[in-house]
Amino acid sequence: MTTCLNATDKAIVKAFWAKVSGQADAIGADALSRMLVVYPQTKTYFSHWKDLSPGSAQVKKHGKTIMTGIATAVANVDDLDAGLLSLSELHAFTLRVDPANFKVLSHNILVVLAIMFPKDFTPEVHVALDKFLAAVALALSEKYR
Amino acid sequence: MVRWTDKERSTIRALWEQINIDEIGPEALRRVLIVYPWTERYFGTFGDIFTVTAILQNSKVAAHGKVVLKAVGQAVENMDNIKDTYATLSRLHYEKLHVDPDNFRLLADCITIAVACKLRSALDPQAQAVWQKFLSAVVDAMSSQYY
Numbered sequence: 001m002t003t004c005l006n007a008t009d010k011a012i013v014k015a016f017w018a019k020v021s022g023q024a025d026a027i028g029a030d031a032l033s034r035m036l037v038v039y040p041q042t043k044t045y046f047s048h049w050k051d052l053s054p055g056s057a058q059v060k061k062h063g064k065t066i067m068t069g070i071a072t073a074v075a076n077v078d079d080l081d082a083g084l085l086s087l088s089e090l091h092a093f094t095l096r097v098d099p100a101n102f103k104v105l106s107h108n109i110l111v112v113l114a115i116m117f118p119k120d121f122t123p124e125v126h127v128a129l130d131k132f133l134a135a136v137a138l139a140l141s142e143k144y145r
Numbered sequence: 146m147v148r149w150t151d152k153e154r155s156t157i158r159a160l161w162e163q164i165n166i167d168e169i170g171p172e173a174l175r176r177v178l179i180v181y182p183w184t185e186r187y188f189g190t191f192g193d194i195f196t197v198t199a200i201l202q203n204s205k206v207a208a209h210g211k212v213v214l215k216a217v218g219q220a221v222e223n224m225d226n227i228k229d230t231y232a233t234l235s236r237l238h239y240e241k242l243h244v245d246p247d248n249f250r251l252l253a254d255c256i257t258i259a260v261a262c263k264l265r266s267a268l269d270p271q272a273q274a275v276w277q278k279f280l281s282a283v284v285d286a287m288s289s290q291y292y
Contacts, residue, residue: 030270037270038277054270107254111273114261121262123179124197130180 005128005135010077012128017074020117024071027116028063029055031108039104045097066105073136080139092143099144102137109133147282149224156275160260161221163267169259170214171207175200176255177248184248217256220283228286235290246288253280 005013020027033054035042049058069087076083091097110129114121149157177184178200185194191206193199200206216234223230238244257277261268268276 034270034273038274110258111261111268114258115265115268118262118265121258123176123201126176126258127180 005077005131009128009131012125013074013077013132016120016125016129017071019120020113021071021074023116024067025060025064027109027112028065028067028070029060030063030112030115031105032059032063032066034108034111035105038108039101042101042104045095045101070109070136073132073139077132080135081142084136084139085143088140088143091140099137099141102140103134106130106133106137146225147227147278153275153278154224156272157221157224157279160264160268160272160276161218163264164214164260165263166214166218167211169256169263170210170212172210172259172262173252173256174206174210174213176258177252178206180255181248181251184251187242187244187248213252214256217280217283220279220286224279227282228289231283231286232290235287238287239291246284246291249284249287253277253284256280 036046036052036059037054043052046052046058049056051058053059069084072087073080073084081088091099110121110126110133113129114126178188178194179197188194188206188209191203191209194203194206216231219230220227238246257273257280260276261273
């Protein structure tokens with residue numbers, strides 16, 4: 001099951017991504033840092049890390065990994081279920097992240113985008129990205145049960 | 146009752162000082178109506194709020210945004226008594242306005258995003274954490290008189 005993103009949503013997402021993808025690493029690192037600080041329960045998934053503080057080497061590296069996933073999603077926006085199949089399997093069978101946390105990370109990605117690109121993160125872009133991240137979360141949850 | 150450290154109190158006050166109610170209020174309410182369009186159901190008397198352009202230009206939306214954020218200011222002044230501060234408003238939103246309290250959470254998220262656009266890196270991760278703790282207390286208080 002895929003959430004329906006209409007043609008306008010997809011166009012907005014692709015255009016905005018083209019603008020911001022050059023800073024993907026910074027976006028990922030900041031979003032992850034914020035999630036770990038603002039929602040401490042998410043730290044339970046990273047108990048094997050040495051340093052969970054904002055901007056630590058591990059946080060930066062993992063932020064980059066997450067944004068690579070987002071880039072994959074943008075490139076596969078016309079069929080997120082297919083495009084994110086292996087990532088869904090990873091999250092379902094190996095990582096077993098409670099899918100409620102996808103919403104939490106999405107919120108922090110939006111906050112970072114608002115901070116870094118206040119003029120471009122208009123209400124129209126905001127709603128398109130909110131829908132997109134919700135669709136990504138849904139696709140990632142596909143294989144859970 | 147929510148417990149606040151001295152650092153949290155000063156963080157909230159410092160953030161609030163940088164927040165222009167006349168700017169952030171309208172911005173937050175516009176975003177709520179655009180990002181979560183079902184919230185339009187509560188504003189039947191506001192005229193045209195059915196397109197992005199109409200919402201952005203609607204003067205009643207802007208005026209009401211200011212009213213809402215001014216009310217948030219009451220929590221800043223009464224941080225040790227947030228629940229009592231909003232008891233009457235909460236009852237009003239339940240009995241007369243019939244607002245689903247989940248919408249308070251959506252509005253809180255839009256206020257945070259509007260604040261993030263304005264304050265940018267001044268809203269660092271720790272400040273965001275305290276700010277969201279504060280807004281959660283407001284949301285809980287607004288939901289408290291639903292029975």
